[in-house]
Amino acid sequence: MNPVRKQRLLVVVFIVLGVSFAVGLALFALRENVNYFYSPQQLQAGEAKFDQKIRVGGLVVPGSVKRDPDSLKVEFTITDKQATAVVHFEGILPDLFREGQGIIALGKLSANQVVKADEVLAKHDENYMPPEVQEAIEKAGHPGRNTQASAQ
Numbered sequence: 001m002n003p004v005r006k007q008r009l010l011v012v013v014f015i016v017l018g019v020s021f022a023v024g025l026a027l028f029a030l031r032e033n034v035n036y037f038y039s040p041q042q043l044q045a046g047e048a049k050f051d052q053k054i055r056v057g058g059l060v061v062p063g064s065v066k067r068d069p070d071s072l073k074v075e076f077t078i079t080d081k082q083a084t085a086v087v088h089f090e091g092i093l094p095d096l097f098r099e100g101q102g103i104i105a106l107g108k109l110s111a112n113q114v115v116k117a118d119e120v121l122a123k124h125d126e127n128y129m130p131p132e133v134q135e136a137i138e139k140a141g142h143p144g145r146n147t148q149a150s151a152q
Contacts, residue, residue, distance in 0.1 A: 035106060039136030040078055040085035048109050056085055056115050057104040057133040065099055078103065080133070082140030087115045094122040102133040 001009075037055045038048045048054050058078035065076040073090045087105045097103060097120065107117035 037104075037132045039080040039083075039133075039139070041080055041083040041136070041140055043085045043109065043113065043115075044083045050111055051108050053106070054109060054115070055104050055106050055132070056087070056109075057102065057136065058085065059102055059133070059137070060097070060099045062099040078105070080136040080140045085115060086113070087117050087120075089117040089120050091120075093120055096122040098122075104132065 035053050035055045036048070037057065040056065040058050042048065043056060048056075056078065058080045061077040061079050061084065065074065067074050071090070072092060073088070074093060075086065075088050077084050077086050079085075087107075089105065089107075101122065104121045105115055105117035106119040106121070107115050110116055
């Protein structure tokens with residue numbers, strides 16, 4: 001083989017290997033940082049893995065919010081009107097957090113089917129419901145409360 005061709009072939013092989021390595025690292029990093037969304041019904045069906053970062057959303061069940069008077073610990077239940085899920089959170093809840101409103105909790109699912117939330121996101125106005133929560137409620141066979149507002 002011609003020495004010039006051999007050198008070109010080696011350069012091309014190293015470029016392909018370098019690009020492959022970079023793509024592999026990028027895919028690994030993305031896989032580690034993905035947060036999948038689950039509805040309470042999907043959690044009860046066992047679709048979520050334990051100790052994996054997830055997002056779970058639904059409506060806060062009225063009367064389910066329990067605050068610890070000595071700390072910032074809060075426990076509440078969310079529903080997609082088909083199933084419920086218990087969420088534990090330690091921290092300051094958003095100002096717009098209320099019973100009966102849509103929220104999304106980011107955290108991990110524990111072995112006893114409780115979501116240990118690191119962050120709780122609430123709606124930004126009275127007409128808004130997170131799209132994932134709206135879709136989960138509609139999939140459960142219930143028309144969403146804010147179907148007109150969601151379409152805007």
